[in-house]
Each structure stands twice: as structure tokens, then as C-alpha cells.
Amino acid sequence: MSSSWWSCTRKVSKDGLTIIRATPGMRPPLKKVGSREHGDKSITKKYINNPANSDFCIFRSTTTGNTMSKRAAEEFERGDAPLKGGERVGKADDDVESLEFEDEFEDEFESEDEILEAGVDGRPDAEREAEEKAEAMEVDQQTFIVGRNKLEPGQTLSPDLSTYEMLHALSTPWPCLSFDIIKDNLGDNRTSFPATMYAVAGTQADAKREKENQIMVMKFSGLSRNERDQDSESDSDGDEDSDPILESASIPLNTTTNRIRAHQTPASDSSRPPTTLTATMTEAGQVLIHDVTPHLTSFDTPGFTITPQHNKPLSTLRMHKAEGYAVDWSPLVSTGKLVTGDNTGSIYVTTRTQGEGWATDSRALTGHTGSVEELQWSPSERNVFASASSDGTIKVWDVRSKSRSAAMSVQVSETDVNVMSWSPLTTHLLASGADDGVWAVWDLRNWKAAPTPGASSKPTPVASFGFHKEQITSVEWHPTEDSIVTVAAGDDTLTLWDLAVELDEEEARGGEEGVPPQLLFVHYLERVKEAHWHPQIPGALVGTGESFNVFKTISV
Template sequence: MPKRSATEVLTSTSQPVPKAAKVSQNGPRRDNLVPDEAGEFEDEWEDEFSDEEVVEQPEDDEENEDGMDVDEVLPAIEEEDAPAPTSDVFIPGKHKLEPGEEMEPDDSVYLMRHTLLVDWSCLSFDILRDNLGDERQRYPATAYLVTGSQAATGKDNEVLVIKTSSLHRTQKDGDDSDSDDDDNDDDLDEDPVVESRSIPHKGGVNRIRAQPLPPSSQLPPVSQPYYVASWSETGKVHIWDVRPLIESLDVPGYSVDKRRTQTPVYTVNNHGRTEGFAMDWAMTNSSLRLITGDNDSKIYLTTSSPSGFNTAPQPFTSHTSSVEDLQWSPAQVTIFASCSADSTVKIWDIRTKGRTSAASIDSAHESDVNVISWNKSQDYLLLSGGDEGGLKIWDLRNIKTPGAAPVSFDWHKGPITSVEWHPTDNTAFAASGADNQISLWDVSVEPDDDEMGGTGGTPEQEVPAQLLFSHYQRDTKEVHWHPQIPGTVFSTAYDGFDIFKTISL
């Protein structure tokens, strides 16, 4: 990833506009200019002289034929009367939306941006791997998601497998629509096509995760399962096989066996009636492992075998408050990390007989530690997000060293709701917060010489050099990178999903 200046993020922020204004899908327009047929802008106040007319100009200090002084009729415009340019960059925490204003996206900084509306809010989702290939760059794109609803009544909830296709590149003002490349469909700016299949779900879905598949792998055959786990507000963790639902989205006329799809393959009942949010899968050579954490500070391990799934009766118990998030180590199959409302981050080894943590980062954040993410290629780096809005990167090699401080960022002005390292770039990560922001970061970026130590109070000096992009989405809950479409971000919020790719990555 190339080095970038901190000022790049300033072109990425959305701008406040009156709520009554129509949000343009192609960036801001200059309404006082009218393009002619040749694409040039006409001046509505242009003098109406034909090309054949010759207009004699009065000599200096002389009056015209009507005895009128031109300077009196059209006084000179003084340059100092022109309004000084002002910065319209919206900086969260410094600027506030006025009553009746909302944010408008600046599509000039997006390669692709789409919004998907849903019937009910979804707190969590995961991206399903597909057979369309890795490192995909062409448009239109296709992606598969699994999510769960938060309906008004428990009986109306469902797990949804969603196929989004026709994800075209976003058009921008100034794009040449008369391109000679008639076969290039990348520039079409159409609404995506959304198809879905559903599974009835008892209770709202607090969190949902799909089993991991090896990188560059194909989906398992239809006869083999593709497991998804859902954390229900009823205190149950259900495991579903969604492979037939994916097939039914791709094969016309495919008949889904409801006995296979609408009944859980397995249910974790060990949490009793205590609900939770923390959950993560791991894959070993011989089995799948699922860890789940609840609001009573307990963590349970469920393991697959040829005969099915089984949950160990003894929980992992070292936290003193609710377990907020869990992450398996990407390098060691017996190690996982947890974070909690008790302000700690803990490291565990499932081989420990006492089911207690092997290491602990006490007071990792000022209050609740909401989310964590383990770097896939540099497995000693763990990212955490706290209730105070802070983001911290921990070097697990030094957590037992007194005075060892993490790399920290304090950009967000609300609790962090989601964090995730980039799947292939070990210096980039995404975060979302209750301040309606999704932020994209690159920790390898260093400030330019003229951006260090400034005291002028300009927007550039208020933005961390490592912050590449800020995307506005109201009440964002969770964010994920697509593992097969580089740089593409998916997020879920109060009113639906956003899918975007920026020019910054």
C-alpha cells in the first residue's frame, strides 16, 4: 500500500446539506450553469449580439451616444469584495449538524457506493465466500451475505442469506458517457439486484458468523454443509447449514429441503437464558471450533466431530463482567482472545485445565472493551475498540512488559461498535462507531514534514495521518472487508447496509 498524506481524508468526508435538498447520486452540481449541446456552460446574462455585429467601444474618459458613463452603469468589481473561500470539510467532534441538516456523500471519492434497505434492522452480518474467484477487480460485482434481523416481535425474526449482484461502479460528474469502449459495463450506475432466502429464527439475532473456509478455496459441494452460527436474544446459539440456500440463489428452480435448512443442525444450550454477543469460529485439520461468550462472563467451547457438534460443559471463567467479543488466534489453533465490559483483554489456551486465562491486559480501555480483531498475517498484533471511542493496537509480545503502551487513536467521538483488520494488508483496518462514522486506517502512513507540529488549526492538522477515509452512516453496528473483492467494505446500520470502495485503498 503506498504512503499517503493525512490531507487525503479531507476529500473523503460527507458534507451537511439541508434535509429538504435532494441528495445527488453523482456529487454536487452547480445549478446556475446550464450546459449547451457541446458540453460548454452558457452564461444566462451573456450579451445577445450576433457574430456579424461590431460593437464600438467608447474611448477612455468619453461618454457614449446616450450621454451615459459606462463606469457609472457598470462599476468596476473590486476583488476585495469577493467572499473569501471557506473550508466545508465536516470534522466529527468539531462540527455539528444544524437542525434540519443531514449528510450528503461525495461520490467523487468512491469507486463504488450502494445502499441496501431492509425490512428490519440487522445488528450483525458476515460475508460468505463464493466461487467467483479472489482478487476480483471488475465491475459489476457480486457478493453473498448472511445476516439476522431485529424484528419488533420475536416470532418475526429470521436469518437471511442475501445475494447482491449488479454492484456497478459509481458514476461521477464529468465522466465521459460517450466512451469509445461500448463493451465496458463498469461505468453503468444502476441499482443493485438483491435476492434473499430466509430461515425463521426465534428471537432477535445479536450476532452471526459463518464458518471459515481456507483462502482461495471453493465452496463445498451442495452435499456438504456450510455452517453459520447465530446468537439469539433468547440465550441460545444455533448452528445452521446455509449451503442449500446459496445454491437456490444461483440455480433456477432449485428445490430447498426445508427440513435441512429451517431446523438448526445444533443448538448450544449451555448459556441458559443469558443472552450474549461474543462468538468466533476456527478451523483445524480435523474439526471446527466455535467459542461463544455471554453477559454472565462465561465462555463455552463447541467442537465438531464426525458424529456432530458437542459443547464442553465447563466454561472459561476469568472475566468479571459480560464478554463482548471473541477472536481465535490466526496462527495457533488452541489460543483465543476475549474482551469484556470489565475493561480487560484476555488471552486463553483451551488446553489449560483450570479454564482460566493465560494472560491479561488490565485496564485496556477506560471502560468497556467492545470489540477486538486479530491481525491475520502479523499474529502478535491485536486491535481493540472501547466504549470511550478509542482504538488501540496491542503488541502481544510485550503485554507483560511494564510500561509497554499500545498504538492508540482517539478520532471517534462515540463507542466503537466494530473493528476488523484488512484480510491481506497487515497495516490497514476498518472501524465503526456510535458517532455515525466508518473509518479506514493505514498505520504505516507517516505525517509529512509540514503536517507535524502545526498550530494553525487547519483541518489537515486535526486529522491523524493514518486516517485514510471517513464514511458517514447513521447508527453503524458492524463493518467487514470483503475477502475476495479487495478494498470493498460492507457495513450494517439502523436503516440498512452500505457497500462501498474508495479511491483511498
């Protein structure tokens, strides 16, 4: 006996009888399913192999607490309902549960313990799956490396939050090219959440709105830990969830801040907070020194008022003849010692005097043939600093030298050297970042004085990485881990590195091509310009770009 298979559409009649209208077609593949709830009806489906002269199939619909209506039973008794293959006209039982439908091919594909269902739309699964595969989003099996691979139009990046302990984005009225983190009295080695931190930054307003620029003294609070899976263990059960808050106290400026750095002078009375000073290199070529202690005090002292006098600079230094980007405070001179450099290659040292004034050397330190891009005081010698320049060199200076020339000059790049960081823990190591995307680590013990004045030696770096393909915009050593470095670049990434990582030959073969084993983490931050470690919250980082990102990864 030949038979055909049917795709069915369901209709539930008022008397509880469920009618399936069948359409001839191919045999649908069968799936095991359970009974499904439809309102107050528990409906169990059985697809029946139908003879060619049948255009309906009927199956049982059981309504909790009710039985089939008398009218429905009478219809079966009279034979008004269409007959099934092999079914005879006879008296139906009053109870709908006694209805049975015979299927002569039943044993071929179902049993009493199985409930089978055709494809959702009555089509074979293979046909439907082929269509879904054709319509599915194309998946690129190649590893996407942030900063290396470019996004296509309409694509966006989404962070994997499982790799962060903390991640927050906070916006300011205008982007900030530069910022610095300010130490507080909340304690060192803080690991509890929500976290709080303080910072100072300078804005970059649009060209026609320069008067909206400002120095922003900021408090970040409510920096909570990322939500974790319920199964994950945490020793910080007391941590509270909260929303991040950015509070700011502003000092009006009418020019863009190129670089800003903070310095703290301990108070003579230990019960009082330290004096916090900032030095701002502006686009106008001036160096502004402010005392932002009142602004910091206002965050945690209700009723404290910031007066116009508090917003005035302690000193405005006008020795530079052009704008500059290089500024640094000596960490070893608590009263305040400042070095600044400009685009003409001139470097000046300014010292705070006993009368609360500021004295700048009358003669500039010169020797670079390009702009001075970065300055760093030695963490161990109070009279020594290093300068990095667009001429591709790093020079080391001793301010006591009567010749006022560099003690050492080293060619470290064929392109501009944009940034530099002197290790605070291993003081013979210096990290540099250049315009070609290469950042390197140098051992100062291998640097030798140039044989002739003005000449530069070319030592070999102890480590060099070309992972980034755009200019390096920031580099900084970790304050407590001597092998950890953070690097920011023009490819919109902020990377974390561990110089102590070494892979054996077998491990190296299993790594991603072009990704150094020392690379721990890649964080995406659009137009990132600077990044700094928080000195009191281990592993916490702040980066500035289109917004501020405050985060802590599981890697460091």
C-alpha cells in the same frame, strides 16, 4: 448639457419595432453581452443616454427574412415617433437596416465592436450584489468533520462520489445488528464490475414484532462502479452499468440476533461447493447452528426449492444462562470449532464431532468480572483465543490448559472493551475498540503473564487513537494489507486507517487539528454496528446500520 440615466422595460410591437419604456434613475453599470435570440428575432440592445425630455428609447429589432413594415417607416417619415436627442425629422429609408440613432455621448462608453447592457433589473450591480450577499446562504469556513461535528436541524450529508469507486445502499425489512460475508467461487482479487457478493445477517425487529425476525442469507449483485468523468482514464472499459439487486432467502426466528458468524467446510468432492455453516447468538441466550448451503444454492440454481427442513438448525446450544454477543469460528479447524461468551462472563468451546453432532465443554471458562463482549481465535494457533470484556481487560486462553484459567490478562481500557480483531497477516498484533471511543493496537510479544492469578498487567499500545468520540462498535484488519484497519463507531461513522503512514514535522503542521495522519477515510452510515472487508474483492467493504452500505473507496 445635463443628462439622466434610465432603466428600461421592453415591448415588441407587431410591426417589428421594439420600444423601451424608460424610467428615470441612476446610471446603470454596463456589461458586455452578445446578441440574444428571442424566438425568430435576433435582437441587439443599445442603451442610449437620454435627455430629460425623452420618455422612450427605440432600438433596432431585426427579424430574419423580413424588413420593417411600411407603416413603421411612414411613421418615422411623418415624425409620428418620438424624437431622440440630436435627431431630425426626415425621410426614413424603406429598409429598417438603414435606421441609425445618434448618441452624442456614445464615445464615452461604447464602440462599434462592443455591445453593452445594463444590470438585469436596471439597478447598479453593486446594489444588487450587496442584496444577493445579504440573502446568500451563510458558509461556515471551518472544516466539517463527520462524526466530530454535529448536523444542525434540517441539514443532511451528501457523499462526494468522486472519492468512491463503488457506493450502494441496500435496505432490509428490519435493521441488522450483525452480519458476515461468505466466500464464493467467483474468484479471488476480483476488480471488474458489476460486482457480486454473498452475506448472512440477523435482524432486529421491533419489540412487539419479534416473530418477524429472521436470518437472512443474501446475494448482492449488480454492484456497479460509480460513474466517472469522461476525461478520467479507466482500464475497465468492459464494465457495465447496472442497478444493485438484493436477493434473500430467510430462515424464520422469533428472537433478535445479537451476533452471527459464518464458517465454511470444504466438500470432499472438489466439484461441489463447500458447506456453509452459521452460528447465531440470540437475545434469548441460545446459540443456533444452521447449514445455509441450500439457501446459497437457490440463488444460482433455477428451480431449486428450499424446504422447511432446510430452515431447521443443525443444533441448538443451550449452555448459556444469559444472552451474549461474543462468537467466533476457528479459522484453523475446518470441520468446525466454536467459542461463545455471554453477559455473565462465561465462555464455552463447542466442537463438531465425527457423527455430525456438536459437543460443548461441560465447564465454562471464567475469569472476567464483566460480560464477554468479543472473542477471537488466533489465526496461527488452533487452541488459542482471546476474549474482551466490559471489565476493561483482554484475556488470552489456551483450551488445553488444565487450570482452565487465562494464560494472560491485560488491562487495556478503563471502560468496556466492545470489539477486537486479531491480525490475520501480522499475528502478533491485536486491535481493540472501547466504549470511550478509543481504539488501539497491541503487540502481543510485549504482553507478560500476570504475576498472580487474577491480576492484570498494563502494557503500552503500539498505537492508540481517540478520533472517535462515541463507543467503538466494530474493528477489523484488512485481509491482505497488514497496516489497514476499518473502525466503526457510535458517531455514525466508518473510518479507514493506515498504520504505516508517518508524516514529517512540516507535513504534520499542515494537517487538520485533531485528525491523525493515519486516518484515510470517513464514511457516514447512520447507526453503524458492524463492518467487514470482502476477502475476495480488494478494498470492498460492507457495513450494517439503518441499511447495508456496500462501497469501495479510492483510498484503499
